[in-house]
Amino acid sequence: MSKATQFHSIKIDKKKCIGCVICMKACPQKAIRIGKDKKAKIDRRTCIDCGECLRVCPYNAVIPITTKTSDLDKFKYKVALPSPVLYSQFGQHVMPNEILSVLKEIGFDYTCDETVMCEMTSRVIEKYLDEHKSKGPVISSVCPVVVRLIQGLFPSLCELILPIEPPREMAARNLREEISRREKIPKSEIGIFHITPCAAKMVSINYPESMEKSYLNGAISIRSIYNTMMMKLKKSKPLQMFQTQNISGIGIGWALPGGEIRDIKHHSVSVSGVMDTIKILKDVEAGKLKNIRYLECLICPDGCVGGPLTVENRFVAKSNILMLIWMYGGKKCVSDYTAERLYKEGLFSFKREVKPRPFPPLDKNRTKALQKLKLKEEIIKQLPGFDCGVCGAPDCKTLADDIARNKAKLTDCLFFKEGACSPIQKEGKL
């Protein structure tokens, strides 16, 4: 098992977990089991960090692992690079530049807007699509969960992943250069932190798939700084503005599904939500979507505003973003010439290709795997099909899979033990 599949941005708090089946049932990857100790356990190899368990747990027992604000002090110069989603969290009357100023007030030395870089990336995506006419559909690499999902569940689609770094990485790269030059501090003493709506960014920062080392130093969840920011916002009106940055209306759209493609002339489709993403990737695998040039997949429902670490209701947040898009309009902040030049220089390109990392098959040996597949089908017939979850697996099919992999026993099934799965009952059910 490689380090990258071992690291996850989610863990279970065993003290709080009561061993109910809610997160296990919600997991789209069926990566959660309830162990004999009556605690949820995440399978490191199949978890994709989508955060569905985090959303549903009623006991706050699923904990996101993001950078703690106390970790910031390791760096001499601290920079915040907020996701455009942050602009949607404080209502319609707080403007992006005010939010950037508040970030500075709560302890960052510098804050930088990401939207201009988002717009730039849209331009660069277009250039890439112009040059790769026969390839399709190219799949967005912005959401780290989607990248992991493709590597694991759709390994043959890895070559369709857009080999362009997401705006958060490119913005961090530029910032580090710029600040180091301006403030005359070594690059290693500058800490650049993404203010994130999801924990999955921690995976792409700690173990990036497309380069040796991420340009970011960490990711701080919107939730963890929301209260402090809100207090400042309430206290100090009118706000003291430290800086006024150029905000891109096109870039703000990146917080919503369709943001990446809004300004792209090629035939593009946008999908959000984990089940819909899996569904459309299946279609891509079958070759159904050859006529589409670009596919934007975002694992969270309604895109990044629906991230599990946001505070504002996602529908309200969506409306706030739409309001900002309307305000800033279609004003272009990026010249086509610059985008063309940066694309040609290859600054945005992946340093290495994203490699398939298929989820483990039933057995490494193909003949044995086939035997286990048959065994699994035999077991499914013997199970009641109630999908109750009492055995510790989310459904009967998954229990059969676990048994075939020697991870569980047939007697784990309560109904099987009681003899309730007799053939007669089985027929009655059918």
Next chain:
Amino acid sequence: MKPDIIFKQEFKIKGGDFINGGDASCKIGNILKEVGIDPDIILRITVAAYEAEMNAVIYALKGTMVFSIGTDKITLKIEDEGKGIKDIELAMQEGYSTATQEIREMGFGAGMGLPNIKKNADIFNISSKVGKGTHLEIIFYLNNKNV
């Protein structure tokens, strides 16, 4: 059953059922992943299976797809009962299609189905009787490093 077939599954295909059309090839893809077949081969098989399945859905009344995994190869046999193909050589040409306007409006019938299957397969056999139906045999060889 021949001894070299380790796993076999049959799928029914219903002609004109565009809602469930594609399910069989999707299930085949899932099985291949569970067994740990090479991703590149999976892609070729799923694309070919989907094209073959949709051909039966579009042009035939009903059909079956038999999927079998052997020690060194994977075989797909698609047999349908339908109008059959008059001129196979013509049907194998890219862009040639007898699909109706309605089918084309649904995004099918671009005349790429059979050529696409051939392109992805290692061995491709086709036979057809007009008024009876079409039989396809598609074979993919496996590299034997994991056996």
